[in-house]
Amino acid sequence: MPTIRINASVSSGQTPRALGLGLQWSKKAAASVKEILGRYPVERSRSAVIPLLWLAQREFGGWLSVDAMQLVADTLELPYIRVYEVASFYTMFNLKPVGKFHVQVCTNCSCMIRGSDAIVAAVKDVTGIEASGENSADGMFTFTEVECLGACVAAPMMQVTLADGPLHYYTHLDAGKVREILGHLKKGGEAATFADTSPAKHDPICGGYGG
Amino acid sequence: MTLPRLKKEDMCFPNLDNSGDWGIKGYKQRGGYQGLKEILQMPVAERIEKLKASGLRGRGGAGFPTGMKWSFMPKPEVSNKPHYLVCNADEGEPGTCKDRDILRYDPHTLVEGMIVGCHTLGAKVGYIYVRGEYYDESSRLVAAIEEARKEGLLGKNICGLGIEVEVHVHLGAGAYICGEETALLESLEGKKGQPRLKPPFPAGFGLYGCPTTINNVETIAQVPPILKNKLEWFTRWGRPGNSGTKIFSVSGSVNKPGNFEAPMSIPLRELIDEYAGGVIGGWENLQAVIPGGSSTPMLNAEQAGRVLMDFDALKAEGTGLGTAAVVVMNKQVDLLRVMVRIAEFYKHESCGQCTPCREGVGWVYRLMERLCRGEGTLEEVDQLYALTKKIEGRTICAFADGAMWPVQGTLKHFRGLIEERVRKNVA
Numbered sequence A: 001m002p003t004i005r006i007n008a009s010v011s012s013g014q015t016p017r018a019l020g021l022g023l024q025w026s027k028k029a030a031a032s033v034k035e036i037l038g039r040y041p042v043e044r045s046r047s048a049v050i051p052l053l054w055l056a057q058r059e060f061g062g063w064l065s066v067d068a069m070q071l072v073a074d075t076l077e078l079p080y081i082r083v084y085e086v087a088s089f090y091t092m093f094n095l096k097p098v099g100k101f102h103v104q105v106c107t108n109c110s111c112m113i114r115g116s117d118a119i120v121a122a123v124k125d126v127t128g129i130e131a132s133g134e135n136s137a138d139g140m141f142t143f144t145e146v147e148c149l150g151a152c153v154a155a156p157m158m159q160v161t162l163a164d165g166p167l168h169y170y171t172h173l174d175a176g177k178v179r180e181i182l183g184h185l186k187k188g189g190e191a192a193t194f195a196d197t198s199p200a201k202h203d204p205i206c207g208g209y210g211g
Numbered sequence B: 001m002t003l004p005r006l007k008k009e010d011m012c013f014p015n016l017d018n019s020g021d022w023g024i025k026g027y028k029q030r031g032g033y034q035g036l037k038e039i040l041q042m043p044v045a046e047r048i049e050k051l052k053a054s055g056l057r058g059r060g061g062a063g064f065p066t067g068m069k070w071s072f073m074p075k076p077e078v079s080n081k082p083h084y085l086v087c088n089a090d091e092g093e094p095g096t097c098k099d100r101d102i103l104r105y106d107p108h109t110l111v112e113g114m115i116v117g118c119h120t121l122g123a124k125v126g127y128i129y130v131r132g133e134y135y136d137e138s139s140r141l142v143a144a145i146e147e148a149r150k151e152g153l154l155g156k157n158i159c160g161l162g163i164e165v166e167v168h169v170h171l172g173a174g175a176y177i178c179g180e181e182t183a184l185l186e187s188l189e190g191k192k193g194q195p196r197l198k199p200p201f202p203a204g205f206g207l208y209g210c211p212t213t214i215n216n217v218e219t220i221a222q223v224p225p226i227l228k229n230k231l232e233w234f235t236r237w238g239r240p241g242n243s244g245t246k247i248f249s250v251s252g253s254v255n256k257p258g259n260f261e262a263p264m265s266i267p268l269r270e271l272i273d274e275y276a277g278g279v280i281g282g283w284e285n286l287q288a289v290i291p292g293g294s295s296t297p298m299l300n301a302e303q304a305g306r307v308l309m310d311f312d313a314l315k316a317e318g319t320g321l322g323t324a325a326v327v328v329m330n331k332q333v334d335l336l337r338v339m340v341r342i343a344e345f346y347k348h349e350s351c352g353q354c355t356p357c358r359e360g361v362g363w364v365y366r367l368m369e370r371l372c373r374g375e376g377t378l379e380e381v382d383q384l385y386a387l388t389k390k391i392e393g394r395t396i397c398a399f400a401d402g403a404m405w406p407v408q409g410t411l412k413h414f415r416g417l418i419e420e421r422v423r424k425n426v427a
């Protein structure tokens, strides 16, 4: 099926650099693609748009360039726009480059009541970021204020997504704990150390398990 | 007089407190998968009758009777299409966090529920749509599915009965609206999560145009224990029409926030005092309570002191049980700021399909935000209310209603606070 390649300079949030990267799935990712497609009826492979966008975001540095979305479109034999409209609808897909650590602080009701202001202030202070949605000067961090993440009884809380890896919840926070966690990450520490839930070894994005 | 605390054997989620092993070994020790074979051999009609008799109502917010919902599915011989059971684990209603603890502390309750549910509804494949943020939780859920498969509890020959059920986890990517069942189906089909017009209802035309039932995590997970036990095991709790046990998420200004499985119809005050360690600063320091997630209008302190936590009692107070997410605000909380933040949430999450919602929810947020800063006139406070009435009930799905109710609730109980700020500014 022919696909339309849009001009990057008119696509919001994209950089012209994003074109012509000629992205391909790595061998491991290609195996994941196959497995993911196996979860849906053959003629319904479009269901794999979100799972493949997740995979692409993980593969190509934590964000979705035009090329990455094009790769997903080509893989599923869909027009580019069908992939782009999905990528732009869901907040967890980043259409701009993000830092190595994407720090997302919940400021909704329960977290606000339990003091998310102090968490936001601490994140800004440690990273030097001034407003939600921006990256730190060293490219290490991105900070975003987000909606309820479903850990309200453990408020205040934040989530940190690693550009090339998993994401974890950090709960029952205060300013000191935020400093400790971000400092630990910056030094290259294991992200799961302070996580609220110790993950099982199964990766829900890449698969790699049977069925 | 306080209600008795549930013993472990009274609970559907005995490991909700994370006291034991979340894996299959722990689950089996707690009695899990015992009696599964017998349920799968029970005639389907009998199972649905028992569910109806149990009075189980959907735990995801709407409170629709589960047995009745399941009875809407056509017979596989008649429909001649694949059937699907889709589990809604896209928990996103502010204040709500019960499904997360089920997924990470007791994932096999859901896996067993999916096995029973799929088979009862004639589905060979079930999807669990988990919000994208629940990454570690999904990791455990996937691990649980793998464990079950290894033991022959999923696959082509479940319990040696020749029954075939496969379950897949599908991660979302951050859109509150996908908690709406038809938006969830759209999303699962690889599209933007925009709700569908109903009818047709999913039971006739759901996922891929096939008969589909969508239920919340807690609902599905409660089915096996209901079917395994005597009817009274479940119906002895709660008032008629509101029976069973329920997970309540209590957050905000309480000393011990948490998720608690308790009998339905428990007095709200008892829930806060006995389970959640009481209001910070004491009951007299209570300002307001959101009883069932951000969409449900708040209760003032007087109402909170007497209301029972069930569908009908909260409805009678002009609000709802919703997801049973109790957000407590004491007198130190800037209540208007919290409610403006909730209005902003809805502005952010509107899917943009219907004009009254796309334009109106943002308008309501901006007006409310300005008024709560004290800028504006008293007439505009009336306008705010009128506006909510013009948005409510005029859209494809219930999102806009859920966005307007908390604003109406604020105006009902705390209009004085807004007026005070406006007057101060004028003076």
Ligand code: FES
Residues within 6 Å of the ligand: A106, A107, A108, A109, A110, A111, A112, A147, A148, A149, A150, A151, A152, A155, A157, B094, B095, B096
């Ligand atoms: S309000 Fe912050 S996690 Fe729910």
